[in-house]
Amino acid sequence: MLGGMDMLAPRLGFLALLALAGCATTAPPVAPPASPAPEAVAPVTAPVPPNLALAPRQAWRRIPLPRGARMAEAFVASEIATNPDGTRRVWMVINLLEPIRLPETGGYARSAAYLADFRCDPHAWNPLQGVWFVRRNAVEEALREPALGPSGIRDVGEGSFVDLFVDAACANPAPSRRGRGR
Numbered sequence: 284m285l286g287g288m289d290m291l292a293p294r295l296g297f298l299a300l301l302a303l304a305g306c307a308t309t310a311p312p313v314a315p316p317a318s319p320a321p322e323a324v325a326p327v328t329a330p331v332p333p334n335l336a337l338a339p340r341q342a343w344r345r346i347p348l349p350r351g352a353r354m355a356e357a358f359v360a361s362e363i364a365t366n367p368d369g370t371r372r373v374w375m376v377i378n379l380l381e382p383i384r385l386p387e388t389g390g391y392a393r394s395a396a397y398l399a400d401f402r403c404d405p406h407a408w409n410p411l412q413g414v415w416f417v418r419r420n421a422v423e424e425a426l427r428e429p430a431l432g433p434s435g436i437r438d439v440g441e442g443s444f445v446d447l448f449v450d451a452a453c454a455n456p457a458p459s460r461r462g463r464g465r
Contacts (some may be wrong), residue, residue, distance in 0.1 A: 344451075371400065372441065395413060401452035402436055
């Protein structure tokens, strides 16, 4: 996604000088020119809010994993929403092959969910939120990472772990929901 959210409004300016040269007589007063209407500025559409919800488990769609994948299962775990910039926002869930230790809590996680924006062409992503769970299938939250926000879209290497998720987000039919403004 784009770097910082600062957007500068276009600067509007006027140049209204009338040069009357060569007049030897006093002219009647001239009405000032009408101010032009302000330039129409397209409204800035905010991206889909990061509170897109995980769908109920029975609605998740399995992501086929290649042989040797370092996870037990992967799922598209929410509806796919389209941001105004064309990226697709969706939750992905992975069930881990074995528990991993969470140093922040001292506990373990068996699954994780990631909310991210995915760009289909070229393959790229912007991770927004990560949540670790004690049990498989995103059950019993253990650790919620701070939301990342629009830190920037990153290219994804072909055949990489994240490439599976880009393929899944982009292989689905047209998104079910359009981005909403704030």
